[in-house]
Amino acid sequence: MEAALRGIRGKLTEHREKVISALLLGSFLALGWRSAEQQREIEGLEAEKNSLRAANASMSTAMWAWREELFSLAAAPSSPISVSRLRHIYGEEEVAPPAAPKQPGSLNHLVLVLNHDDVQNEFILCRNCEEQEENMEEEEGRRGIPSLLKPPSPPETEAGSLQQEHIASDITQLVGWTPLIEVKRITQKDEGNARIVGKLECYQPLCSVKDRSALRMVEDAEEKGLISPGVTTLVEPTSGNMGIGLAYIAVLRGYRFLAVMPAEYSLDKQILLRYLGAEVVLTDPSLGFQGQLDKVEQLKKEIPNVHVLDQFANAANPEAHFTWTGPEIWKDTAGKVNIFVAGSGTGGTISGVGKYLKMKNPAVKVICVEPAESPVISGGKPSRHKIQGVGPGFVPKNLDTSLIDEIITVTAEDAMANARRLAREEGLLAGISSGANLAACLKVASREENNGKMIVTVFPSGGERYMNSDLFAAVREECIAMTF
Numbered sequence: 001m002e003a004a005l006r007g008i009r010g011k012l013t014e015h016r017e018k019v020i021s022a023l024l025l026g027s028f029l030a031l032g033w034r035s036a037e038q039q040r041e042i043e044g045l046e047a048e049k050n051s052l053r054a055a056n057a058s059m060s061t062a063m064w065a066w067r068e069e070l071f072s073l074a075a076a077p078s079s080p081i082s083v084s085r086l087r088h089i090y091g092e093e094e095v096a097p098p099a100a101p102k103q104p105g106s107l108n109h110l111v112l113v114l115n116h117d118d119v120q121n122e123f124i125l126c127r128n129c130e131e132q133e134e135n136m137e138e139e140e141g142r143r144g145i146p147s148l149l150k151p152p153s154p155p156e157t158e159a160g161s162l163q164q165e166h167i168a169s170d171i172t173q174l175v176g177w178t179p180l181i182e183v184k185r186i187t188q189k190d191e192g193n194a195r196i197v198g199k200l201e202c203y204q205p206l207c208s209v210k211d212r213s214a215l216r217m218v219e220d221a222e223e224k225g226l227i228s229p230g231v232t233t234l235v236e237p238t239s240g241n242m243g244i245g246l247a248y249i250a251v252l253r254g255y256r257f258l259a260v261m262p263a264e265y266s267l268d269k270q271i272l273l274r275y276l277g278a279e280v281v282l283t284d285p286s287l288g289f290q291g292q293l294d295k296v297e298q299l300k301k302e303i304p305n306v307h308v309l310d311q312f313a314n315a316a317n318p319e320a321h322f323t324w325t326g327p328e329i330w331k332d333t334a335g336k337v338n339i340f341v342a343g344s345g346t347g348g349t350i351s352g353v354g355k356y357l358k359m360k361n362p363a364v365k366v367i368c369v370e371p372a373e374s375p376v377i378s379g380g381k382p383s384r385h386k387i388q389g390v391g392p393g394f395v396p397k398n399l400d401t402s403l404i405d406e407i408i409t410v411t412a413e414d415a416m417a418n419a420r421r422l423a424r425e426e427g428l429l430a431g432i433s434s435g436a437n438l439a440a441c442l443k444v445a446s447r448e449e450n451n452g453k454m455i456v457t458v459f460p461s462g463g464e465r466y467m468n469s470d471l472f473a474a475v476r477e478e479c480i481a482m483t484f
Helices: 002-031 036-058 060-074 083-090 184-189 210-223 241-253 267-275 285-302 316-332 348-360 412-426 432-445 470-481
Strands: 109-115 120-126 180-182 195-200 233-237 256-262 279-283 306-308 339-343 365-371 406-410 454-459
Touching: 184 195, 184 412, 184 432, 195 316, 195 432, 210 241, 210 316, 233 241, 233 285, 241 256, 241 267, 256 267, 256 285, 267 279, 279 285, 285 306, 316 348, 339 348, 339 432, 348 365, 365 432, 406 412, 406 432, 412 432, 412 470, 432 454
Parallel strands: 195 454, 233 256, 233 306, 256 279, 339 365, 339 454, 365 406
Antiparallel strands: 109 120, 180 195
């Protein structure tokens, strides 16, 4: 039995090595890595690549036969290996092959997925695919876990034991891996039988979920040669949080940055943007998002070397959430998430996370939250509303509506009421869109069919930056009226 297993396993390993070699070479060609030395090597191996691809195709039938034989052996009572473990070894779950050579702007590594339904090999090229590592906590330099940033060579103490510094080299290494918290007090008061879990994006360096997509969009533009520090001026229409996320990167990388936002949005965000060195350009709130776009076009004509990252259409935005946020949720819930609830502003968070979770478990339900005052995704008309960061008044290019199973509308009043509940019942200081997400989660949790299920949402930002908004209106007036 053991000898048979070793023999079949050896055939699979040999085949995978050939396939991975072919893929690595094909990736070099596809991505255009063309230094002189690499070009010579690629040209010399072109014939070998083609032959390996042909060998890969011819071995598909053989691989299927090996699979059937191996699983038959594993199912036997005396088998030293379980079927579930065998599925992982064989590759029905994603398997991370040896890391690809690290080049500027290259892929971090490649993920091999064996698609047995079609009896073929399918390769997925992923940037920063930390989620594919079984032992993610062992990965060096993973974003968002400063305690796990490992120095090249830990110094030895006098006693001879090794010590490690746990210090991030810059703020970008702190982006990601925010905690999850179950809002038990609220669900118990509402007599819900589902679990509601929120991802606290206020733990990001600049306190919002936009830190993720801002960083990835700038990295992507730099990798493509679209922007250059000291030369390019970044201009972006924003409700504030994306602008704040871009402002800290502009400081680090040496870009001039202009944030274009409606004058009605909270003064707190405007102050933060200016404090971080960004320039703030205000637009007429009555003109809506179109007013912001018109102002951006005007600035492009007036300022040389302007680049607009365009968070509503930039694929690097949902990529950040497919690569980081989704895997974090899957890992921290131990794969138990049943329903994902999120608002849609640019569409990046719900599309990236939704795509990842459905890839891991197609049964996961994705629910989109939008303002009741402007239910555009539901087919209604756009209108002004007070849930900052969601409901831009149109369906963004980055919003993958095919992933959405249901849309729930929430009024601004309900959103703010639930944000206040988070503060006063859970001790969580969260923003208005967090309250909207919670309101939707409570509706979903009240349904009998969701008893015992885990509902995960995102609390996109902290509450401090809304102190000059209607969210804090009552206590603000109370404090102003106080005397000694």
